[in-house]
Amino acid sequence: MEPELWQRITDLFDEAMTRGPKERIAFLEEACEGDRDLRKQVERLIKSHEKSGDFLESSAFAVAPELLTDDRAGASVGELIGHYRIESLIGIGGMGEVYLARDERLGRKVALKLLPERLTADETQLSRFKTEARAASALNHPNILTVYEIGAEGNRQFIATEFIEGMTLRASLACGRMNLHAALEIAVQVASALAAAHEAGVVHRDIKPENIMLRPDGYAKVLDFGIAKLTEQRPASDHYEVGNNGGAANATGVSVRHGALHVSGTGARPEGGRALGYLELGRSALRNGGRKPAVPRRDAERLHCLHPDNGATTFIRRIAGCSAQTRIHSAKGFAQKQ
Amino acid sequence: MTAPSPSQQKVTQLLGDWSGGDEGALEKLIPLVQPELHRLAHYYMSRERAGHTLQTTALLNEAYLQLTDKTQPPWQNRTHFMAVAAQLMRRIMVDHARARHALKRGAGAIRVTLDETALVTEERAEELLALDEALEKLAEFDRRRCEIVEMRYFGGLTVEEIADVLKVHPNTVKRDWRAAKAWLYAELTTEGS
Numbered sequence: 001m002e003p004e005l006w007q008r009i010t011d012l013f014d015e016a017m018t019r020g021p022k023e024r025i026a027f028l029e030e031a032c033e034g035d036r037d038l039r040k041q042v043e044r045l046i047k048s049h050e051k052s053g054d055f056l057e058s059s060a061f062a063v064a065p066e067l068l069t070d071d072r073a074g075a076s077v078g079e080l081i082g083h084y085r086i087e088s089l090i091g092i093g094g095m096g097e098v099y100l101a102r103d104e105r106l107g108r109k110v111a112l113k114l115l116p117e118r119l120t121a122d123e124t125q126l127s128r129f130k131t132e133a134r135a136a137s138a139l140n141h142p143n144i145l146t147v148y149e150i151g152a153e154g155n156r157q158f159i160a161t162e163f164i165e166g167m168t169l170r171a172s173l174a175c176g177r178m179n180l181h182a183a184l185e186i187a188v189q190v191a192s193a194l195a196a197a198h199e200a201g202v203v204h205r206d207i208k209p210e211n212i213m214l215r216p217d218g219y220a221k222v223l224d225f226g227i228a229k230l231t232e233q234r235p236a237s238d239h240y241e242v243g244n245n246g247g248a249a250n251a252t253g254v255s256v257r258h259g260a261l262h263v264s265g266t267g268a269r270p271e272g273g274r275a276l277g278y279l280e281l282g283r284s285a286l287r288n289g290g291r292k293p294a295v296p297r298r299d300a301e302r303l304h305c306l307h308p309d310n311g312a313t314t315f316i317r318r319i320a321g322c323s324a325q326t327r328i329h330s331a332k333g334f335a336q337k338q
Numbered sequence: 339m340t341a342p343s344p345s346q347q348k349v350t351q352l353l354g355d356w357s358g359g360d361e362g363a364l365e366k367l368i369p370l371v372q373p374e375l376h377r378l379a380h381y382y383m384s385r386e387r388a389g390h391t392l393q394t395t396a397l398l399n400e401a402y403l404q405l406t407d408k409t410q411p412p413w414q415n416r417t418h419f420m421a422v423a424a425q426l427m428r429r430i431m432v433d434h435a436r437a438r439h440a441l442k443r444g445a446g447a448i449r450v451t452l453d454e455t456a457l458v459t460e461e462r463a464e465e466l467l468a469l470d471e472a473l474e475k476l477a478e479f480d481r482r483r484c485e486i487v488e489m490r491y492f493g494g495l496t497v498e499e500i501a502d503v504l505k506v507h508p509n510t511v512k513r514d515w516r517a518a519k520a521w522l523y524a525e526l527t528t529e530g531s
Contacts, residue, residue, distance in 0.1 A: 003479045010517045017516070048527070049520035056487070059394040059494040060431055061379070064462040067431045067438075068379040326374055 011296075012042045017049070075099055075114060081153045084112050084160055100163060103148070109163040110148060120157040132226025133159065136202045143193035145223045147212070164221055170209035186212070189220040197225060342407035345370060350407035354424055364425065371426050374401050394494025398423045418497070421503045423483075424493025431492070434468045435463035472525040476518065483518035486511060 012031055016024045024046070031041040061068055075097070079086045084101035090111065091098050101112040120126050130150050137147035148160040167175075169186065190212060194204060204211075204225055213221045342350070349370050356363035378397050378432065402419045477484035482504065489495040489503065497515070501508040 001479045006479050010514075013517055013520070014513050044524055045517065045520045048524035049516060051527075052519055052523040055523050056491050059392075059490075060427065060466065060492050061394040061494065062392040063398060064431065064435075064459070065379055065383050065392055066459050067434045067463060067466065068427070069376055069383060124376060 005041075008038065008047065009041050012038070013049075014221070016042060018044060021217055053136075075156075080104070081112060081114075081156070081158055082149065082151050083158070084110060084158075086112070103160070110160045111163045113159045113161070113211045115157045115159070117155060126157065129226050132202055135200055136197050136204075136225030139196050139200055139202075141196045143189045143220055143222055143224065144197065145221045161223075164213045164215055166213050166215040168210050169212040169214060169220070170215055173209060185218070186214065186220045193220075193222040202226065221238055346405060349405045353406065353419065356422060357418065364422075364429075367422070368426060368429060371401065371405060371423070372430055374404055375427070375430060378404075378504065393469050394492075395420075395496075396429075398427075398493060409495040417502050420493050420495050421489055424489045424495065427492040428470070428473075428488055431466060435470075437468040438463040439467060469522065469527055472522050475525065476521060480518070483514050483521075486514050487518050487522065490515060 002175055002287060012028065015031070016027055019027055028039055032042070075081055075086045077086055077088060081101070085104055085302045087100045089097065090100050090253055096113050096115045099112045099114070101110050102108070103110050133150060136144055140146070145164070147164045148162065150157075150159050152158065181259075190207070194207070197204060202225060204222065206224065206227065207222070211223045213223060215221065341401055349367065352363045352367045352370070356367065360376045376399070378400050382392055398420050399416065401423060402416050406419060473484050473487060476487070485504070486500055490497075496505070497508045497511045501511045504511065
């Protein structure tokens with residue numbers, strides 16, 4: 001645009017903005033002196049001013065702070081990290097980047113996770129994370145992602161794990177409807193993984209749909225055991241904490257809240273006395289009911305209505321009461337109950 | 339007052355050079371300022387989790403205190419530092435957005451996105467790149483309005499502070515901001531115009 005033309009447009013725009021909508025029309029009619037293009041441009045500016053709302057009103061840092069802190073470890077394709085050759089980027093998350101890599105010694109595919117430096121700077125936290133990740137991996141449970149190696153290349157900490165073909169539960173839920181049976185099938189597997197870990201004294205602390213991988217053959221795998229240790233000093237997000245805190249130190253519950261089926265529990269250890277984990281499932285199944293459930297019991301009823309022949313709903317309804325008596329008392333109990 | 343560190347002296351000198359018209363000084367400032375901005379951003383983000391909102395002004399104020407040599411009079415004016423910092427913020431954030439964008443393209447189709455925050459960041463990165471491009475366009479015919487957007491959006495400066503930097507009346511800043519915002523909005527929402 002020519003600066004002179006722009007100057008005319010903005011002058012008229014500023015003038016027009018001092019007037020009410022009706023007078024504005026008359027003003028532009030007169031001021032543009034039949035210059036239709038000029039008038040069009042001023043009107044376009046007024047229109048977008050009216051529509052712009054809070055556009056640019058929050059500063060860039062407030063809107064996208066992660067673009068200022070960006071601390072991607074940034075491996076490149078073909079690079080060798082440890083004895084793993086990077087093949088492609090699989091995903092980026094708050095806890096690091098995950099690459100598909102080839103183990104050059106054993107010639108197999110691995111998922112290589114590079115942890116962001118801000119999470120690994122603290123030695124104590126890092127060593128606690130390693131201890132937990134190793135403990136969970138040592139369980140050799142079919143529903144727990146196997147960790148091959150935890151290592152470092154320069155400043156970069158990495159975790160090599162088995163590579164899973166499939167998608168996360170989050171991605172699967174995003175793809176659309178999941179029926180109750182499929183949801184429960186996953187819930188049982190996840191509960192079984194958590195129970196095994198729980199028994200070995202390992203608490204996940206960050207169970208969420210992003211951390212559950214679904215294999216095409218129906219296996220669900222829980223990822224990232226121990227990784228919450230890296231952020232433990234931070235105030236945890238309440239969003240993923242569910243109900244049963246306080247005295248019920250070993251309680252695990254299933255509840256249907258906010259349109260989602262939750263599997264939750266508390267840690268066995270006093271210091272980890274918050275949630276053992278929580279699993280959000282069946283959202284799309286519930287969504288088909290058309291209304292947003294408000295309270296757990298009613299949600300369960302609604303679920304029952306949707307699937308009247310489903311025996312599982314009775315089970316859910318019983319434990320959705322969220323009372324210590326009716327709740328199944330450990331993740332193991334939940335898995336067995338199925 | 340404690341004696342300024344060599345890096346504070348260097349930053350202060352570069353700020354002076356830059357305000358004296360040396361465009362190259364900005365390039366030299368970025369590596370000196372960026373780590374501090376990173377560090378502060380982490381700090382503010384961890385506080386945000388405890389219920390604080392992210393304040394660009396507070397962030398840059400802190401950076402100003404950490405980075406500059408206060409024994410030198412020209413840069414005692416923190417507003418001018420803010421104005422420069424706004425440009426630095428824009429460059430740093432846009433560079434990151436570009437790096438993310440390139441990574442995504444370079445990697446081909448990302449099969450799994452592990453985390454909602456990652457998705458959001460991708461989206462913001464793209465939006466920021468589009469805004470940066472639109473600002474470049476705006477600067478071609480209206481340098482001042484582009485600077486106002488920079489100061490306000492990237493530097494978090496208030497209308498009064500911007501007026502102070504540009505030596506104009508706050509009402510002028512308000513009007514210019516309104517027009518710039520409207521133009522950018524049209525530019526970013528209208529296809530192929």
